[in-house]
Amino acid sequence: MIKFAPSILSADFNVLGDQVAQTARAGAPYVHIDVCDGSFVPSISFGMPVVKCLRKTSDLFFDVHLMTVHPEKFVRPFAEAGADSITFHYEAAADPGAVIASINEVGKKVGMAIKPQTPVEAVIPFMHRLDMLLIMTVEPGFGGQKYLPKSTGRIQEARRLFQEEGLDIDIQVDGGIKLDNVDVVLDAGANVIVAGSAVYNDDVYGSTLAFMDHFAAYEASH
Ligand code: DX5
Ligand code: ZN
Numbered sequence: 378m379i380k381f382a383p384s385i386l387s388a389d390f391n392v393l394g395d396q397v398a399q400t401a402r403a404g405a406p407y408v409h410i411d412v413c414d415g416s417f418v419p420s421i422s423f424g425m426p427v428v429k430c431l432r433k434t435s436d437l438f439f440d441v442h443l444m445t446v447h448p449e450k451f452v453r454p455f456a457e458a459g460a461d462s463i464t465f466h467y468e469a470a471a472d473p474g475a476v477i478a479s480i481n482e483v484g485k486k487v488g489m490a491i492k493p494q495t496p497v498e499a500v501i502p503f504m505h506r507l508d509m510l511l512i513m514t515v516e517p518g519f520g521g522q523k524y525l526p527k528s529t530g531r532i533q534e535a536r537r538l539f540q541e542e543g544l545d546i547d548i549q550v551d552g553g554i555k556l557d558n559v560d561v562v563l564d565a566g567a568n569v570i571v572a573g574s575a576v577y578n579d580d581v582y583g584s585t586l587a588f589m590d591h592f593a594a595y596e597a598s599h
Contacts, residue, residue: 379563379592382407382440382549383585384573386422387520393427394434396581403585407438409551409571411520412455414445417469418518425458432459440569442490442551444517445469449476456483464488464511464549467499477506488549492517493525497534507546509569510535514562515552520573524553529565536566556591563595 413422448465490511515522549569
């Protein structure tokens with residue numbers, strides 16, 4: 378099943394709650410929440426207080442993408458702030474298995490992310506313990522970058538790997554996804570689609586709806 382996850386990194390934070398509500402009204406089930414720490418990635422975005430505020434008025438699925446060093450430190454705080462799933466970077470974790478265990482402990486869905494240079498095989502030791510694999514389709518850190526074409530083969534590789542193991546794990550893609558290239562990642566095997574600038578740099582309701590309509594048509598024809 379395709380799930381749409383608009384990324385608030387490109388939102389207008391002055392009216393954040395209202396914009397998230399527009400994505401909900403247009404039918405998006407997820408909010409993709411990019412936490413940038415200024416260390417794992419160059420920029421700083423926002424932290425727990427913002428998630429906590431959004432949680433007050435939204436019952437969407439909060440998909441927290443931790444682009445932080447020491448992800449183990451942030452699992453519980455983001456769970457308490459209202460996250461439904463927590464995705465950490467493989468590259469940032471000294472012990473990815475321990476981070477997975479700590480996400481299990483707080484009862485949230487487990488996501489692991491890999492950057493464009495990280496071999497897909499890195500997930501093999503952990504794949505049985507994941508709800509979602511996030512394959513970065515740009516270098517993490519900023520919205521508005523171009524989709525890296527080599528990502529397509531990486532998505533296919535991950536989907537093949539999971540199928541061989543009989544695992545039905547969500548594959549999320551994040552970075553440079555627009556209406557005009559989303560079929561490439563869907564065809565490759567991704568099913569959780571992040572889009573930041575394609576939603577938030579435009580009419581938020583209208584562009585979310587356009588993606589939702591596109592996904593409905595895609596599912597109807599596959
Ligand atoms: C990038 C973030 C993305 C970003 C995507 O590091 O993880 O979620 O917001 O933005 P677009 O869709 O504009 O590439
Ligand atoms: Zn992200």
